[in-house]
Amino acid sequence: MRGYIHIYTGNGKGKTTAALGLSLRAVGAGKKVFFAQFVKGEIYSEVKAIQKFLPGITIKQYGLKCFIYEKPSQADIDRARKGLKEVSEVILSGKYDVIVLDEANIAVYYNLFTDEELINIIRQKPEQTEIIITGRYASDKLIEFADLVTEMKEIKHYYNQGVQARKGIES
Amino acid sequence: MRGYIHIYTGNGKGKTTAALGLSLRAVGAGKKVFFAQFVKGEIYSEVKAIQKFLPGITIKQYGLKCFIYEKPSQADIDRARKGLKEVSEVILSGKYDVIVLDEANIAVYYNLFTDEELINIIRQKPEQTEIIITGRYASDKLIEFADLVTEMKEIKHYYNQGVQARKGIES
Numbered sequence: 178m179r180g181y182i183h184i185y186t187g188n189g190k191g192k193t194t195a196a197l198g199l200s201l202r203a204v205g206a207g208k209k210v211f212f213a214q215f216v217k218g219e220i221y222s223e224v225k226a227i228q229k230f231l232p233g234i235t236i237k238q239y240g241l242k243c244f245i246y247e248k249p250s251q252a253d254i255d256r257a258r259k260g261l262k263e264v265s266e267v268i269l270s271g272k273y274d275v276i277v278l279d280e281a282n283i284a285v286y287y288n289l290f291t292d293e294e295l296i297n298i299i300r301q302k303p304e305q306t307e308i309i310i311t312g313r314y315a316s317d318k319l320i321e322f323a324d325l326v327t328e329m330k331e332i333k334h335y336y337n338q339g340v341q342a343r344k345g346i347e348s
Numbered sequence: 349m350r351g352y353i354h355i356y357t358g359n360g361k362g363k364t365t366a367a368l369g370l371s372l373r374a375v376g377a378g379k380k381v382f383f384a385q386f387v388k389g390e391i392y393s394e395v396k397a398i399q400k401f402l403p404g405i406t407i408k409q410y411g412l413k414c415f416i417y418e419k420p421s422q423a424d425i426d427r428a429r430k431g432l433k434e435v436s437e438v439i440l441s442g443k444y445d446v447i448v449l450d451e452a453n454i455a456v457y458y459n460l461f462t463d464e465e466l467i468n469i470i471r472q473k474p475e476q477t478e479i480i481i482t483g484r485y486a487s488d489k490l491i492e493f494a495d496l497v498t499e500m501k502e503i504k505h506y507y508n509q510g511v512q513a514r515k516g517i518e519s
Contacts, residue, residue, distance in 0.1 A: 187501070191356055191366035191498045194373065195365040195500075198369035202517070204397055204401070205392075205395070205396040206393040206515050206516025222373045223373045230402055320503065324509070325506050326504040327501065327502060327503065329499075329501075333494065344377050345374045345378070345445075345446075346370070
């Protein structure tokens with residue numbers, strides 16, 4: 178069975194959550210999942226849930242505690258590049274059926290690594306491996322390369338009403 | 349903490365999966381989740397994963413094995429209406445922090461129940477309860493009523509290349 182390349186992008190809520198749901202569905206079918214979080218380093222509720230309940234999902238973070246707002250620091254770059262190297266080994270190992278690269282689009286957007294570097298790694302994946310890439314601002318090259326692209330489009334968001342991110346819902 | 353009403357709609361992949369991911373994140377934060385699936389009756393991998401790994405999520409299905417393609421049968425309607433009644437009791441009970449009404453938009457679209465019936469039930473929810481509604485074709489009234497609306501927009505889909513739904517990825 179051939180594995181495909183998915184991208185979940187756009188400014189709406191639901192990108193990382195869709196990747197999480199996909200991972201949950203995959204372990205329900207007995208698949209093994211590697212969930213790499215770029216840019217993020219904070220222990221969100223999703224990390225706790227995976228560690229506590231879902232041994233079929235390996236989750237690793239390659240970011241700092243705070244998100245990048247303007248210019249990435251050298252530490253941001255170092256973490257992301259270390260992540261890319263590890264993920265590359267994980268992809269080539271063939272040990273995982275589904276590999277999530279959460280916020281990889283953001284890592285590319287901030288030039289932590291390039292879309293071409295990412296594409297070159299993914300091209301070497303075992304045939305059956307499914308790759309899930311999330312994050313705003315997916316690059317044109319990545320969109321062109323992917324098999325499935327969904328744009329999560331914000332129609333309405335309560336952040337605009339001043340609501341903050343809440344534990345267990347957004348974080 | 350006030351709970352909000354989310355809608356995940358549109359023709360792209362990622363609506364039910366986002367609701368699943370949200371449920372996973374919620375149990376990671378110690379919340380209790382009720383996941384109602386309208387229209388669906390088949391045991392998808394997500395149901396297996398929840399039953400096996402996530403005791404904090406109660407999942408119930410209120411549909412038949414096959415999806416509605418043209419006109420719903422009386423059995424489709426009966427199941428959905430039974431579901432709406434049960435969900436109404438679940439919402440009023442206050443026992444759950446997050447309640448997912450998966451494919452409720454489709455149930456409204458096929459007139460299994462109306463958006464007004466659904467809105468009247470949700471209006472009575474305990475303040476802190478979070479409600480997640482998924483499915484294509486969200487009605488204007490539901491969009492107006494919700495606090496957060498994301499449209500999952502299909503940019504590219506491998507179904508268009510003839511790929512069938514695969515266990516552990518789509519089902």
